[in-house]
Amino acid sequence: MLGTFTYHNPTKLYFGAEALNGLNEELPKYGKTVQLIYGGGSIKRNGVYDAVVKLLADNGKTVVEDGGVMPNPTTEKLREGVRIAREHHVDLLLAVGGGSCCDYAKAVSVSVHEPEDPWEKFFVRYEDPEHEIVPVGCVLTMAGTGSEMNGGSVITNHAAKMKIGKVFDERVNPKFSILNPTFTYSLPMRQTVAGVYDIFNHICEQYFSGTDENVSDALSEALMREVVRASRIVIRDPENYEARSDIMWAATWALNNLIGCGKTEDWMVHMLGQALGAYTDATHGFTLAAVSLPYYRLVMPYGLEKFVRFAKAVWNIDPAGKTDAQIAEAGLCAMHAWMQEIGVACTMRDLGATEDMIEGIADATILMDSGYHALTREEVIQILKESL
């Protein structure tokens, strides 16, 4: 570890098939009124909603409903959530769902006592909260974003065609998260593999970056191998508890600051994917999948040594008789084959993008300069065209 950094992650995790009982330990810590945040209603079909509502009642809570959180939570929905929280003076925001619900809950949590417009302050101007933050708890029903153990929140502004992620400090982390792998059994396979690729790319964004860190990179490789291994089981056997739980646990540690310790991080695939998402409203994991290979092939020469290491450590590429460039390319080919195998390989066109959107998506792409190579606008256009 060459870098200087701090690590502080106070989120308490309850993991396992009985994890929901953790609510009995957590709920008594908070006041009476709970804003129950969820998405399109799948939790009403799979029994999770009823189980949570029963535990809230058992613990004497008054529930304020806040359903209908969309896959890419919008500024309009955020303002609605803030209005609900203010009107009912809620004591706890309980997100029951995937990363979108959790991201949304965190965005509401910092906005309830904030007099300014939250989109402008937190997402456009990227400022930090200065007022009281309403506590957030999370019951996770999808593995992928890692939102359950970090301070990140991604909000989409359709009017401005912007999808922006803000990384808040640990004050905004969920106070607790409930991780029950069986809650992900009923997730459509398309959502499952989107989550899997999101996890994998979170690790890549931290792994492929300007400075190497021995311990962080070794942990990253271990997590990548586990995600790949478990995903191959889950696509054939969606109710395989062990594989579901390995994916869920890897997702949490892929984006809770650990594997980024001491590193500059890239996040350029996320910037491209989020711009694509702002234009198409496509599922996050697929937007990342669509742009990944053209991006990594473009930056590979600038970080060749690391791509060689990736090929050998994660994809078991035999280096015998190959140049470094060939080893690295074989690694990316193996990654692509895996993406095809689990069903995330896709083009931007598959997600609804058209050629005339390319200039706009390029405009909406925030350019990072902490990876192996800072992209020019021309290179962004090139990547988007190759991804189409």
Added chain:
Amino acid sequence: MLGTFTYHNPTKLYFGAEALNGLNEELPKYGKTVQLIYGGGSIKRNGVYDAVVKLLADNGKTVVEDGGVMPNPTTEKLREGVRIAREHHVDLLLAVGGGSCCDYAKAVSVSVHEPEDPWEKFFVRYEDPEHEIVPVGCVLTMAGTGSEMNGGSVITNHAAKMKIGKVFDERVNPKFSILNPTFTYSLPMRQTVAGVYDIFNHICEQYFSGTDENVSDALSEALMREVVRASRIVIRDPENYEARSDIMWAATWALNNLIGCGKTEDWMVHMLGQALGAYTDATHGFTLAAVSLPYYRLVMPYGLEKFVRFAKAVWNIDPAGKTDAQIAEAGLCAMHAWMQEIGVACTMRDLGATEDMIEGIADATILMDSGYHALTREEVIQILKESL
């Protein structure tokens, strides 16, 4: 992850060559009086003491001295520390040293407001604290124990010839820990490698256990490989920042609950080592080293598959043409060769034990039943004789 568990680790870490400046962020959170805990005075020679005292003065703190913490902190010293804390109504216990100082600070922290005898309550009866806990901060000067990010504390009672570790919950964790790898440069090499073996064995205790967990075990293997790699650099180049920091960081994550998630854990090597330590007062890491190989060779047949995995994943043993037992044995041989290379391979006799102590050490050994095989007393005697 097959198991059900919770993970909660609220310790804030400041890492790097400038990490001590973290005190300027942390000290204002606590009251005026700080009990400054340290060991035999090496921090006065290497400048760390002066730097800490200056930061305490800059932050307007009144310092109450509590030096002389011995490598294996005793019940007598614990009672002295509690007396100091009570007399001066201290607001923060600041441990500056290695794991012993940190363990001691945590033992004091739970005992200040405890009317009962702390040895009896916490270490013999293994009860949890019910009274106010004085906050602990840590400035680490040795890598090994992981005490900087967990709730563990080991105390030795020489009269009873008992050395007992108590794992407290996260309320007892240090609130913050300062990890500056350069502070470990001046550590004698014998202490450095004792710490390295302590780290390695912490991982083994969690890795070699009754249930496997894919993610935890993969992270464990990554940490073991990093510790072995970095230790080989440090023994030749004690001021190699990168290797020192890799060891320091791996030490923290080797024993902060992460890699034990979902697992039953063994800790039998620690039980044997602690009994040996109670009789000889030898350095902790060496007591573990002395008993490890006879113990692992004895339990290997009961967990053969895992020892095979260990041999291949950590020691790169080529399985071609070998039986599982041969692969596993080759792994332990490679581990032994590494222990010899870094200078931790030793016998109990090297540490001052004699044959007439064996019965007593066996009596002082707490028997665990969560590894691959629950030892009988006869097997404990056998291991101790083979370790002599």
